[in-house]
Amino acid sequence: MSQLSYARYGKDNVRLYKVDKNEQTGVHTVVEQTVQVLLEGDIETSYTQADNSVVVATDTQKQTVYILAKQHPISPPEKFAAVLGTHFITQYPHIHAAHVKIVQHRWTRMTVDGKPHPHSFLRDGAEVRVVESVTRENEGISLRSKIEKLLVLKSTGSAFHGFHRDEYTRLAETWDRILSTEIEAGWKWKLFKSLAEVEQVDFDAAWQAARDITLKVFAEDNSASVQATMYKMCDRILAAVPLVEAVDYSLPNKHYFEVDLSWHKGLKNTGKDATVFAPQTDPNGLIQCTVTRKSSKAKL
Numbered sequence: 001m002s003q004l005s006y007a008r009y010g011k012d013n014v015r016l017y018k019v020d021k022n023e024q025t026g027v028h029t030v031v032e033q034t035v036q037v038l039l040e041g042d043i044e045t046s047y048t049q050a051d052n053s054v055v056v057a058t059d060t061q062k063q064t065v066y067i068l069a070k071q072h073p074i075s076p077p078e079k080f081a082a083v084l085g086t087h088f089i090t091q092y093p094h095i096h097a098a099h100v101k102i103v104q105h106r107w108t109r110m111t112v113d114g115k116p117h118p119h120s121f122l123r124d125g126a127e128v129r130v131v132e133s134v135t136r137e138n139e140g141i142s143l144r145s146k147i148e149k150l151l152v153l154k155s156t157g158s159a160f161h162g163f164h165r166d167e168y169t170r171l172a173e174t175w176d177r178i179l180s181t182e183i184e185a186g187w188k189w190k191l192f193k194s195l196a197e198v199e200q201v202d203f204d205a206a207w208q209a210a211r212d213i214t215l216k217v218f219a220e221d222n223s224a225s226v227q228a229t230m231y232k233m234c235d236r237i238l239a240a241v242p243l244v245e246a247v248d249y250s251l252p253n254k255h256y257f258e259v260d261l262s263w264h265k266g267l268k269n270t271g272k273d274a275t276v277f278a279p280q281t282d283p284n285g286l287i288q289c290t291v292t293r294k295s296s297k298a299k300l
């Protein structure tokens with residue numbers, strides 16, 4: 001009558017914190033993450049026949065995250081995701097793929113009296129660094145790194161005109177507008193054959209380059225549209241990080257509407273005179289793209 005067509009299970013929202021204490025200098029370095037593990041393999045009977053003998057308990061998966069966090073560096077998260085995934089498919093012969101997602105939260109070192117503090121940190125924004133990994137038996141380790149929830153705004157240097165017009169069009173063209181978005185940027189790495197290959201890569205440098213390029217292009221581009229600006233970001237990240245195969249962005253256009261105040265003593269607050277705006281929560285534009293190198297096919 002029926003058949004199981006999808007089965008993955010694991011632990012979600014495993015919160016993890018690790019401190020590295022330099023005994024010589026007294027300087028501490030901290031990392032906080034939220035980890036998700038989902039396993040795939042010969043686990044059908046646990047669903048169809050109540051056969052728990054094939055189930056690596058989700059509690060075991062959580063304990064494993066803590067144990068491997070003790071035994072290995074957890075940053076960069078790309079390497080820790082690969083360590084975790086490799087563990088699950090080698091420790092359990094009937095587990096054939098491990099999906100590991102790591103969200104790394106910000107703890108930025110405090111500056112106190114102009115000096116970096118040895119053991120105090122602050123959460124400077126909701127931005128997170130994310131890794132989505134799949135470690136699959138006989139295939140390798142696929143990694144996608146991401147920046148999420150990086151909120152940016154520019155008060156000029158953005159236009160939007162020349163767009164298609166018909167009887168449904170109300171939007172006026174603009175040569176000077178506010179541009180604001182919450183950046184979600186991803187970069188997909190070439191498939192790694194082994195953990196040893198993953199260990200060679202400088203993931204922190206790639207994350208820094210992707211973040212720097214995103215912010216520099218956002219700030220400096222005389223934006224014709226979100227579409228045109230995000231394509232430039234993708235193009236530059238591909239040029240900067242040779243091991244990356246594809247770069248993708250998903251950018252909400254967070255609109256700021258002019259407020260007409262002319263009804264009040266003829267106050268001028270539109271066009272060139274606009275200084276007070278009403279930030280909108282919804283609806284918002286949502287612009288997405290994936291850019292690959294010329295030889296490979298873009299998956300749209």
Ligand SMILES: O=c1[nH]c(=O)c2[nH]c(=O)[nH]c2[nH]1
Nearest residue numbers: 160171224225226227253285
């Ligand atoms: O950069 C933009 N791209 C669009 O596709 C669009 N559509 C819209 O109404 N405003 C904008 N802005």
